Amino acid sequence: MATARKRTLLKVIILGDSGYVNKKFSNAYKATIGADFLTKEVQVDDRLITMQIWDTAGQERFQSLGVAFYRGADCCVLVYDVNTTKTFENLDNWRDEFLIQASPSDPDNFPFVVLGNKIDLEGGNNRVVSEKKAKAWCAQKGGIPYFETSAKEDYNVDQAFKCIAHNALKNEEAEDIYLPDVIDVNATATTKKASGCC
Amino acid sequence: MEELPIEPTHFDLIVVGTGLIESIVAGAASKAGKTVLQLDHAAGYGTQWASLSVGDAQNLVENLREAEASSVNLEPVVVSSSSDTIMSLPVDSSSGAGCIYDRMEVQDLVGDEFRDRMGNLHRYNLDLSAPKAASGAGAFVDLIVKSGTHHYLEFKSTEGTLMWIDGSLQPVPSSRAEVFRNKKLSAMHKRLLMRFLQACLDAKLETDLAEMPCETARADAECSSTMPVFSHPDESFFACLQSHKLPPLLQQVVLYAIALVDEAPTGSSTGRHVAKGLTAREGVRLVQLYIQSIGRFGPDQGAFLIPLYGTGELPQAFCRQAAVGGAINVLRRAVVDIQFQKCGDEAAGEGRERPGAATLPHSAGGGSWKCTAVRTSGGQQLTCGALVLNAMYMDVMRHAFEAGASPCGEQRVARAICITDASLAEGKSQVLAIFPPGCLEGVTGGPVRAMQVGQSTCAAPDGRFVVYLSAPVGSDGAGIEAVSAAVTALFRRFDPASTRTAAEEASRGKPPPRDVNLEADEAAANPAKAEERCLEEAAAPSAGEASAGQRGAESPHPPESARPQPARGADSRPLLLWAMLYTQRVAEADEVSSFP
Numbered sequence: 001m002a003t004a005r006k007r008t009l010l011k012v013i014i015l016g017d018s019g020y021v022n023k024k025f026s027n028a029y030k031a032t033i034g035a036d037f038l039t040k041e042v043q044v045d046d047r048l049i050t051m052q053i054w055d056t057a058g059q060e061r062f063q064s065l066g067v068a069f070y071r072g073a074d075c076c077v078l079v080y081d082v083n084t085t086k087t088f089e090n091l092d093n094w095r096d097e098f099l100i101q102a103s104p105s106d107p108d109n110f111p112f113v114v115l116g117n118k119i120d121l122e123g124g125n126n127r128v129v130s131e132k133k134a135k136a137w138c139a140q141k142g143g144i145p146y147f148e149t150s151a152k153e154d155y156n157v158d159q160a161f162k163c164i165a166h167n168a169l170k171n172e173e174a175e176d177i178y179l180p181d182v183i184d185v186n187a188t189a190t191t192k193k194a195s196g197c198c
Numbered sequence: 199m200e201e202l203p204i205e206p207t208h209f210d211l212i213v214v215g216t217g218l219i220e221s222i223v224a225g226a227a228s229k230a231g232k233t234v235l236q237l238d239h240a241a242g243y244g245t246q247w248a249s250l251s252v253g254d255a256q257n258l259v260e261n262l263r264e265a266e267a268s269s270v271n272l273e274p275v276v277v278s279s280s281s282d283t284i285m286s287l288p289v290d291s292s293s294g295a296g297c298i299y300d301r302m303e304v305q306d307l308v309g310d311e312f313r314d315r316m317g318n319l320h321r322y323n324l325d326l327s328a329p330k331a332a333s334g335a336g337a338f339v340d341l342i343v344k345s346g347t348h349h350y351l352e353f354k355s356t357e358g359t360l361m362w363i364d365g366s367l368q369p370v371p372s373s374r375a376e377v378f379r380n381k382k383l384s385a386m387h388k389r390l391l392m393r394f395l396q397a398c399l400d401a402k403l404e405t406d407l408a409e410m411p412c413e414t415a416r417a418d419a420e421c422s423s424t425m426p427v428f429s430h431p432d433e434s435f436f437a438c439l440q441s442h443k444l445p446p447l448l449q450q451v452v453l454y455a456i457a458l459v460d461e462a463p464t465g466s467s468t469g470r471h472v473a474k475g476l477t478a479r480e481g482v483r484l485v486q487l488y489i490q491s492i493g494r495f496g497p498d499q500g501a502f503l504i505p506l507y508g509t510g511e512l513p514q515a516f517c518r519q520a521a522v523g524g525a526i527n528v529l530r531r532a533v534v535d536i537q538f539q540k541c542g543d544e545a546a547g548e549g550r551e552r553p554g555a556a557t558l559p560h561s562a563g564g565g566s567w568k569c570t571a572v573r574t575s576g577g578q579q580l581t582c583g584a585l586v587l588n589a590m591y592m593d594v595m596r597h598a599f600e601a602g603a604s605p606c607g608e609q610r611v612a613r614a615i616c617i618t619d620a621s622l623a624e625g626k627s628q629v630l631a632i633f634p635p636g637c638l639e640g641v642t643g644g645p646v647r648a649m650q651v652g653q654s655t656c657a658a659p660d661g662r663f664v665v666y667l668s669a670p671v672g673s674d675g676a677g678i679e680a681v682s683a684a685v686t687a688l689f690r691r692f693d694p695a696s697t698r699t700a701a702e703e704a705s706r707g708k709p710p711p712r713d714v715n716l717e718a719d720e721a722a723a724n725p726a727k728a729e730e731r732c733l734e735e736a737a738a739p740s741a742g743e744a745s746a747g748q749r750g751a752e753s754p755h756p757p758e759s760a761r762p763q764p765a766r767g768a769d770s771r772p773l774l775l776w777a778m779l780y781t782q783r784v785a786e787a788d789e790v791s792s793f794p
Contacts, residue, residue, distance in 0.1 A: 057521040062202060064529040066243040068514035069509065070351060103320070182352040183495045183503060186343055 008047065010168045011072050013054045015094045016079035017087040040166040051167045063097075070082045070102035077160075082116045082134075082148070083126040091137065110122035111167035112144045115160055120150040199271075204528060208581045209235040210687070214533050215588025217245040217327070221516035223586050225345060228523030235580065236517065236525055237572075239291040239532035243512075243517055245588050247297050248308040248646040249323035249508030252316065252617070255778060258295065258326070259302045266296055271765065274598050283540035285567060286304055289594050291532045297593045300610070300680070302780040309691040315692070316775050317659030322506030324615055324657075324664065325722075327782065330448045330509045331356060331502035331630070331649055347515035347554035354655050356500035357626040359455045362687065370455045370632075372501070373492045376663060378598060379574050387448060394442045394452070397436035398485040419496035428478035429659060435459075435481030452522035454645045455507070477678070504628055507656045531573040536585065538567035567599075588782075594778055610671035612643075614685050614779045618663050618772035627652040627663070631688070638683045643676030646684040671781055682779060689774035 037055040076098050082089040091114045095112065095176075104110040116134050119127070131148060138144040145167065146158040212225045220236070221243075228234045242248055250258065250590045274287040280536050306313045332338040332354065342348045346672035360367040373378040428438045435457070439449045448489045453459045459476055491501035521527050569585040587595065633646035646669040651657040658664050667684055669677035 057518060058524075059518070059521045059527050062204075062528040062531070064527045066514040066517065068243075068507070068511050069518065113228070182354055182506065183352060183499065185339060185348045185351070185503070186494070 001195045008166060009047055011054065012051050012075045012077060012164055012168065013069065013073045013098075014057075014077045014079055015060065016054065017060070017081075017084075024065040024078070025166060027157075040161060042161055044162065044165045044169060047169075049169065051161065051165055051168075065097075065099050065101070070098060073098075073102055073104075074171060075113065075164050077115060077164060078115050078144075079115045079117050080129070080134075081118050082129045083118055083121050085128050088116075088129045088134065088137075095141065102166065108142060109171070111164075111171045112141070113160065113164050114138050114144050114146045116146070116148045117151060117179060119148050120153045120155070134142050199626055201531070202575070203576075203578055204235065204526065204531075204574075204580060206233070207579070209233045209526075210583045211235070211586065211727070212237070212580060212582040212584075213586045214238075214572065215245045215590070216240075216243040216291070216513050216517055216527075217247045217588050218513045218516070218530075220245070220586055220588055221513040222345075223519065224525055225516040225519040225523070226379070228520040228525040229345070231523075232722065234523075235521055235582075236520060236527050237531045237574070238529050239575070241530050243514045243527075243529070245512050245513075246295060246327040246509040246590065247325075247509055249325050250509030252322050252776065255324050255326065255615070256304055256710045259304050259778070261292075262296050262302060264372055265292055267629040281788070283429070284570075285538045285540070285598075286535045287538065287598050288535045289426050289533060289591055291590070295590060297590045298783050300781045300783070303778070305774075305777040305779070307694075307777070308775050311585060312692070312694055315619065317662050321653075321659035321662065322617070322657070322662075323510065324778075325509040325666065326613075326778075326780075328509060330512065330687045331504050333487050334494040334499070334501055334503055335487055336491065342515075344620055345516070345519060347519050350515040351511055352506040354506065354628060355495060355501040356502040356504065356649075357632055358500065358623055359630040360623060360627050360629060361451065361455050362631070362684075365687075367631055367688075369452045369623070371491065372451075372455055380764035387445060390442060390444055391448055391452075394427070394439075394444060394730070395489060397442070397484065397638070398617065399489055401427040401482050403431070403479055403483055403486075414612060418424065427482055430567045431477060431479035433478045435476040435478050438478040438481060452485065453481075454632045454634045455630075456488050458488070458647070459479055459484070460645060460647070495704070496727050500628070502628075504651060504655050515615075533572045534575055535573045536569060537571040537573070537589075539570045541566045541568045598736075609784050610677075610781045611784055612669050612671050612681040612779075614665075614667040614681050614777060615666065616665040616685060616689060616774055617658070618665060618689060619661065620772035621652065621663055622648075622650050622665065622772060627654045629738075631665075633687075638680065638687060641676070641680045641683045642674070643672060643678070643680030646677075646680050648688065662775075664683065676741050678781060685777065685779075688771060690769055691774050692769050721751075 014042070038055070040051045040053060042049050042051060054069065056065060059069070076095075078091050078094055080091055082088075098112075099107045099110070102110075114134065114137075116129065116131070121127075131146075135146050138146045138187065145163050147156050147163070149156045149160055151157060206606050211224070211227045211234045213220045213234065213236040216236060216238040224234050224236045238245060274285050276283060276285045278284075287547045313319075330340075331351075342351065359370050359372040361370040362368075363370075369376075369380075371380045371391070374392060374395055377383065377388055377395075380388070383391070427442075429441070435453075436449070438454060441718070444452065457476075458480070461475055488501050493499060495503070517525075517527055569582065571579055571581045572585065573579050621627060621629065623630055627650070629650045631648040632650070632652065633644055634640070635644040638644070638646075646667055650665045650666050652663040653660050665688070667681050669680045669684075671677040707730065
């Protein structure tokens with residue numbers, strides 16, 4: 001039955017308008033598995049946490065992210081482009097979409113993080129969404145942590161991810177997450193064939 | 199929400215539908231560098247593979263009924279100009295599922311009054327199309343690993359296999375380890391079964407033999423094993439089992455619980471459960487696959503892998519893979535017509551052999567046609583090099599291209615989805631249960647396979663289980679009866695009236711009446727006949743060493759003898775809360791055997 005074992009692997013999904021924002025953002029990290037599926041290790045207190053960062057892979061363009069994408073997320077990162085008003089306005093939709101699809105057991109306390117990205121563009125002259133406005137939105141949604149980042153310049157990205165890992169872990173302690181003991185299809189697939197029978 | 203136009207407007211491949219087959223094609227094409235567009239009219243992925251909540255499943259049945267009532271035959275429109283001939287074929291995705299499912303019926307036994315007995319309805323993931331359990335060593339698991347889609351999927355394995363013997367479910371030895379542990383098998387039968395399984399494992403089949411240098415080496419290899427499993431690879435598997443002197447019950451175990459043969463017995467209900475069509479080579483390969491699957495993913499893991507959250511996860515994994523490779527996925531976008539261009543004669547007749555090719559013979563107009571474009575519900579025209587359609591468009595395409603041709607090469611599978619309040623095997627969740635042909639009285643169809651899943655695969659809320667039953671329908675429709683007889687045999691039906699009485703009586707301190715099964719064909723649950731057949735032929739393994747305390751061993755008529763006992767020994771079968779019965783059309787016979 002439900003076993004609350006400490007987890008060292010966190011699923012983090014990045015949501016926001018336009019795959020471009022996300023691609024640019026996650027490209028700041030080395031892909032260790034596949035193009036869409038990045039892992040990042042973060043030290044939180046005395047624990048080394050592996051974060052699996054899931055990009056929307058373009059499926060967000062036509063609001064066509066399946067429920068499997070949202071499943072089991074430990075943290076949801078909402079990204080917008082500070083140079084485009086529309087991407088900021090759509091944060092509401094993405095947050096709602098996440099809460100409906102992932103249906104976390106405690107939606108009010110689910111860890112979100114908001115990132116205002118591309119602050120470096122044109123030296124910040126194209127900026128249309130102010131930090132104040134973004135922070136006000138985050139406060140109104142129950143105090144979502146807010147970071148301004150530049151994936152291109154690698155500015156503030158590490159801090160953002162530390163916070164993401166920290167909040168995701170906090171959520172894990174609050175919620176007794178049911179972790180089924182699943183089969184690792186890949187690991188054994190490579191070492192199989194030694195003996196066919198029991 | 200307005201329909202955002204799709205860009206670009208030309209694709210190497212357009213895929214309509216997000217079922218498993220279409221999604222695998224989309225993923226592979228995308229990985230191979232093709233431009234791919236995948237469309238689905240629904241709001242979620244999976245088309246008929248989608249895993250549904252109880253409410254969604256009930257709605258589907260309603261919608262199908264309505265769609266059937268309003269169904270119209272859409273006729274193709276052919277427009278000729280001086281340069282070419284274009285045919286546009288209207289398609290309707292809303293009535294598509296009617297092409298797949300038939301005889302759908304929901305039995306809501308709890309009703310709204312006792313709905314809470316089913317737990318959180320949103321926690322159910324019901325698989326209508328094909329509840330899948332993949333052989334651990336099978337090709338599908340290899341595909342998942344090779345394609346990389348295993349990153350998006352999680353699996354649990356089956357925990358045991360049961361077989362309907364003497365009117366109750368009994369665990370059957372399905373691996374060599376279990377043969378050792380089994381307390382009911384006599385030493386002699388253990389030895390026979392072990393020797394047979396080992397012989398199967400040692401047998402070199404043609405796939406291995408293909409690598410042999412020459413004919414004689416192959417012949418040598420086929421006979422070289424110390425104890426060849428079969429005298430000739432093309433003899434029937436049944437003859438092969440007999441030559442190993444396996445008693446009939448063990449033959450059934452090997453046929454239906456290990457090789458998972460799903461052929462209905464040929465001939466009438468003479469009690470001969472013969473899969474005549476199956477050759478020894480094929481049978482041995484199935485046994486090998488099973489044995490290799492067991493323990494592949496850990497010492498205590500069963501032979502089959504079941505995806506968490508239901509089969510609906512599988513197509514989503516391949517869709518995501520397609521998207522990562524650059525494919526565009528668009529949900530809530532229906533295709534309303536498909537356009538074909540008439541080709542020159544030289545292309546005629548080629549198309550059918552190549553899967554996914556867009557040229558098809560047109561019996562009415564002659565010549566061949568190449569699919570060039572689709573039009574979406576928003577009126578957008580999208581051109582393509584090739585088109586792959588979900589099976590729900592099968593009838594429309596046949597109607598257009600094979601006018602007058604009778605449906606062929608397809609089968610129906612009878613299915614039932616049952617929601618219950620207890621596991622078929624105490625302490626286990628993922629369990630396979632087999633009803634060999636002829637084990638249910640008066641029913642000729644089968645074998646019936648039942649697969650149970652529960653909370654541990656996120657298929658049901660805590661304490662509830664979903665049991666999927668299936669049987670090939672066959673020309674006489676016997677599978678349908680077999681499935682409903684198996685449902686009757688496995689479960690007590692929830693009865694609101696007696697539940698109310700039970701509550702009243704409980705308050706007065708009396709034991710509640712246990713047996714609420716008053717089904718008309720109660721006979722199916724009556725073990726007398728089946729037991730006769732099994733016992734007379736295989737007394738040793740089933741009853742000979744009946745020390746395990748199974749009900750069947752204590753009494754040849756468990757339900758009757760158990761009834762007088764007030765508490766535990768009474769009808770302890772799981773309570774059936776909700777059920778859905780239907781038949782499903784499968785395009786190829788292969789698909790029948792792929793479950794599980």
